[in-house]
Structure formats: C-alpha cells, structure tokens
Amino acid sequence: MFAKLRDKIFGNLSPITQRRIYAFKKNKRAFWSLVIFIAVFFLSLCSELISNDKPLILKYKNSFYFPSFVEYSDLDFGGDFPTPADYTDPYLSRNIRENGWMLFPLIPFSFNTVDYELDVPAPAAPSKNHWLGTDEEGRDIVARVLYGLRLSIVFAFVLTIVSSLIGVFVGAVQGYFGGKIDIVLQRFLEIWESLPQLFILIIVSSIFVPTFWTLLIILLFFSWTNLTSVVRAEFLRTRNFEFVRAAKALGVSNFRIIYRHILPNAIIATITFVPFILSEAIVSLTALDFLGLGLPSEYPSLGDLVRQGKDNLQAPWIGITIFIVLSTLLTLLIFIGEGVRDAYDARKNR
Secondary structure, three states: OHHHHHHHHHHOOOHHHHHHHHHHHHOHHHHHHHHHHHHHHHHHHOHHHHEOOOOOEEEEOOEEEOOOOOOOEHHHHOOOOOOEOOOOOHHHHHHHHHOEEEEOOOEOOOOOOEOOOOOOOOOOOOOOOOOOOEOOOOEEHHHHHHHHHHHHHHHHHHHHHHHHHHHHHHHHHHHHHOHHHHHHHHHHHHHHHOOOHHHHHHHHHHHOOOOHHHHHHHHHHHHOOOOHHHHHHHHHHHOOOHHHHHHHHOOOOHHHHHHHHHHHHHHHHHHOOHHHHHHHHHHHHHHHHHHOOOOOOOOOOHHHHHHHHHHOOOOHHHHHHHHHHHHHHHHHHHHHHHHHHHHOOHHHOO
C-alpha cells in the first residue's frame, strides 16, 4: 500500500524533481537530519500531551473530562471557588481520586509550573521527578525545552516564510525592471542593511512590550533582505533569455512573465537558503531573549535558559542541556541546508 502511495505521489513529479529528491535521499546525513528534525518538531507540537500539569483525561462521578484541552472550574470537581481548577491542589486532587481517577502526561509539569515541593533550593539537580533538573525558579527544564523548541521553530518558520516572500518580491522587481527602479532600491537596501540593528532593537523593545507578534515584526524589518540579492541576480540573468523575449513579443503581461516564466527559476536558487535562514531566525530569537530584549518571562524561551545557564554556574545541568539542544537543532538545520543545496546543484547530480 505504501509503495503504491509513494508511486502515486512521486509519479506525478517531473524527472528533474525526482532526481533532486533522490539526490537528497542519497545524502544520508541530510536525510536523517531531516527525519530527526521532523520528529523533534512533531514532539514539540505535542508538548501538552507529553508535559502538562493538567490531566490528559479525568473521570469524576461517572463523567469524563479532558482538562488538557478544556478548562474547567474548581466548582466542577467539588471545590468552593469559580476559578480554574488546580489539579495539583491536595484538596481538589484527593476529592477527584475519591470519586474517580486522573491520568497525567509522562511529565506532570508544564513550562510555567513551579514545583513548591522541592527538597533543595532551586535550581535543583536532576532527579526522578525532574529528569534534567529545574531552573532558578523551580520549573522543570524538560518541559521548558519542549515548549521552547515549539515556540522557536514556529517563530522561525513564520519569520522565514514572511521575510522570504517580501525578499523575493523586492528582488524580482529589481531584477526584472532594472534601470532606475533597480538603482533606487539597491541604494535603499545598502542604507537599510548598514543600520545598527541591535541599537534599533533596543530602542523599539524599550517602547513596545515584546510579544510573539511584535518581536516577529521587529525582526522582519531586517530579515527580509536575506534573499533579495539572490533573486535580483537570478532575474537579471534570466530576463534576457529567448523565452522571456518571446513572451514579451507575444504581448504577455509583466506579472505573468515574472510569475510563470522567471520566478520558478529564481525559487530554485532561494530554496537552498531557507534552512540557513531558519537557523538564523532561531539564533536571533535566542540571542534577544538572552539579552533581555526578547519575549517576556511567561513565554517558554530557550534564550532564557541560556541566560540562566550563565548566571547559575553552580547548576551545570542548565547550561549543558541548553547547549546540547541548541547545537543539535542548528546542526540539523545546517545539514539539511547542505543536502538541499547539493540536491539542486546540477553538477553533482548528473
């Protein structure tokens, strides 16, 4: 069945695309890096099912509840207040177990759960309750790493997609029309890229409260130029080809020539840069969080763990954990990028 599904999917692809996929699969380092990255991303998307201080499923007085997906109040389980239920509260937990049962995830802590029952001052060393220890506020490091990976990867994906669209559009306009439009935009890009990004980020962060979307917009101001020069060069090279001149002679509109004839060739050159842009976005977010210019403390941030590792040298498990996580994640993206680059290199795939 899987063979038929594979043949149905790949059978509709062009021979060139099939050759590139085959070349990428032959690069074992890149292929397995992609598999591991997808597995890590999938696990991070399921963070609530793996690490949560709320039960996955709960039975109370012959009724089933799903606290991980639906918020219930304290009154629903025999409490006294109409506030969200705290399933770690001894009274509420005992009342539920006397009238039913609770099934918690593998790690009974969320990224913001503070363990008030620690036997030692925080940060606590790894133990059977906290596999990688806790941070300086008593929060489980495994939980913060899981949620932090999801936040960083999703942030990087959104930033990469939006910035790539803007960069491809500007580069296409520059390369296709050329002339004064190209000169004006090129001078603007030179001025824009020479601006001190860190100082601007400090000023903007002091004016606006950093959130996921505000920080995304701030970084988007400087990341959209990554692909502009590549697309511009490809359009400058392709716009004088015979098929483009023939399309102009037939009266085809500029938009159709750009979209149907030149852009597919330029996309090939830009796809190879996407994994590297992803890694750059993750590093940027981590660096801003480390410097205190990024997301607030209520967000699960990998950069915050980097800062805690620096500030708590007596707790080496924090620094070692975040070093392994970040280095592994960035290495996987670099290997994937190298594999994609080689797969699109016609000289290596003859």
